[in-house]
Amino acid sequence: MACKLHNNMVMGDGLEIPAIGLGTGSMREENELATTLNNALEIGYRHIDTAFAYKNEAFIGRVLKKWFSSGKLKREDVFITTKLPVPGVHQSRVEMFMKKSLENLQLEYVDLYLIHFPIGTKYFGDESEDNLKEVDDFDHIEIWKKMEEQVDAGRTKAIGLSNFNQRQIEKIMKSARIKPTCLQIEIHVDFQQRDLINFCHKNGIVVVAYSPLGAPGRNLQNRKMAPVINSEKIGKLAKKYNKTPGQIMLRYLLQNNIVAVPKSSRLERLKENIDVFHFEISENDMKSLNELEGGKDARLSFRGLIPGIEKHPEYPFED
Numbered sequence: 526m527a528c529k530l531h532n533n534m535v536m537g538d539g540l541e542i543p544a545i546g547l548g549t550g551s552m553r554e555e556n557e558l559a560t561t562l563n564n565a566l567e568i569g570y571r572h573i574d575t576a577f578a579y580k581n582e583a584f585i586g587r588v589l590k591k592w593f594s595s596g597k598l599k600r601e602d603v604f605i606t607t608k609l610p611v612p613g614v615h616q617s618r619v620e621m622f623m624k625k626s627l628e629n630l631q632l633e634y635v636d637l638y639l640i641h642f643p644i645g646t647k648y649f650g651d652e653s654e655d656n657l658k659e660v661d662d663f664d665h666i667e668i669w670k671k672m673e674e675q676v677d678a679g680r681t682k683a684i685g686l687s688n689f690n691q692r693q694i695e696k697i698m699k700s701a702r703i704k705p706t707c708l709q710i711e712i713h714v715d716f717q718q719r720d721l722i723n724f725c726h727k728n729g730i731v732v733v734a735y736s737p738l739g740a741p742g743r744n745l746q747n748r749k750m751a752p753v754i755n756s757e758k759i760g761k762l763a764k765k766y767n768k769t770p771g772q773i774m775l776r777y778l779l780q781n782n783i784v785a786v787p788k789s790s791r792l793e794r795l796k797e798n799i800d801v802f803h804f805e806i807s808e809n810d811m812k813s814l815n816e817l818e819g820g821k822d823a824r825l826s827f828r829g830l831i832p833g834i835e836k837h838p839e840y841p842f843e844d
């Protein structure tokens with residue numbers, strides 16, 4: 526896997542994924558998302574991260590349709606990831622949700638389809654408020670077979686996982702006909718997930734960092750530590766390299782061979798976040814950034830997603 530000074534990383538099966546993508550997770554308003562996505566595509570983003578759960582696939586689909594039908598971009602120019610939602614994490618619902626995402630996005634295929642989270646809940650229809658309340662019986666091996674069928678059917682080029690731990694990934698890999706090509710997990714400089722990343726890299730699994738800037742603007746109930754982007758160390762390095770704190774954080778990930786999907790709806794930041802390919806953080810400064818590791822307290826995501834979920838045997842984060 527090479528990424529140092531260019532914008533593409535090679536995935537395990539030879540597919541290429543641009544090393545910086547646009548995160549769209551908290552963009553639920555169509556005008557904001559359309560403006561952001563148009564700006565992002567205009568300035569060179571070619572990787573979009575969405576999910577059925579973000580409820581914005583249809584907005585993205587409408588923007589993409591204009592770009593493709595005007596001939597400004599071809600479908601194969603853009604790498605699009607979407608995710609099987611938690612109520613879809615059941616062997617009987619993978620194909621249905623895959624098709625819903627493709628319909629929303631107005632696409633014949635996505636580049637990468639991820640299982641969003643290792644625990645599935647009962648599904649009562651898309652609009653139901655009960656969808657995230659009750660854990661269902663699910664079987665990762667059977668679900669993975671259904672994911673493989675989506676590749677066979679040409680609905681996705683590659684399949685992968687999000688928020689799975691090493692034990693869960695190993696179990697899937699043992700019986701997989703098509704190995705997971707990607708793991709998307711929370712990573713920021715104070716939450717480094719080194720063991721899991723090393724495991725993935727050894728097994729040819731590309732790692733994508735979500736919340737790569739530590740989600741500084743998001744009002745997260747789970748936040749136990751101050752956003753690391755405001756730390757003195759990051760600030761000093763930003764000055765030293767004549768870059769912004771965000772660029773230091775993203776460059777740190779790239780130099781660790783990690784793809785990142787930062788979210789911003791501001792044009793200046795969109796430009797900043799993708800302009801990280803033409804400088805290099807020195808080995809010593811990389812080591813000093815490693816020291817920012819904050820352990821479990823730095824994790825931001827998924828506590829309390831489903832009532833009682835932390836006690837479920839497949840809860841991924843306490844292994």
Ligand SMILES: NC(=O)c1ccc[n+]([C@@H]2O[C@H](COP(=O)([O-])OP(=O)(O)OC[C@H]3O[C@@H](n4cnc5c(N)ncnc54)[C@H](OP(=O)(O)O)[C@@H]3O)[C@@H](O)[C@H]2O)c1
Pocket residue numbers: 547548549550551574575641687688709710734735736737738739740741742743754769770771772786787788789790791794795797798826
């Ligand atoms: N797989 C999963 O379970 C999962 C979970 C969470 C997120 N994700 C994905 O990861 C993406 C990114 O994660 P995230 O949105 O949680 O966090 P993030 O990208 O780390 O941070 C986004 C926040 O940082 C601000 N920001 C962006 N660029 C900046 C810069 N250069 N300097 C300072 N602040 C900056 C943004 O504000 P402005 O918009 O105002 O610039 C926004 O509030 C999501 O959009 C989603 O696609 C996946």
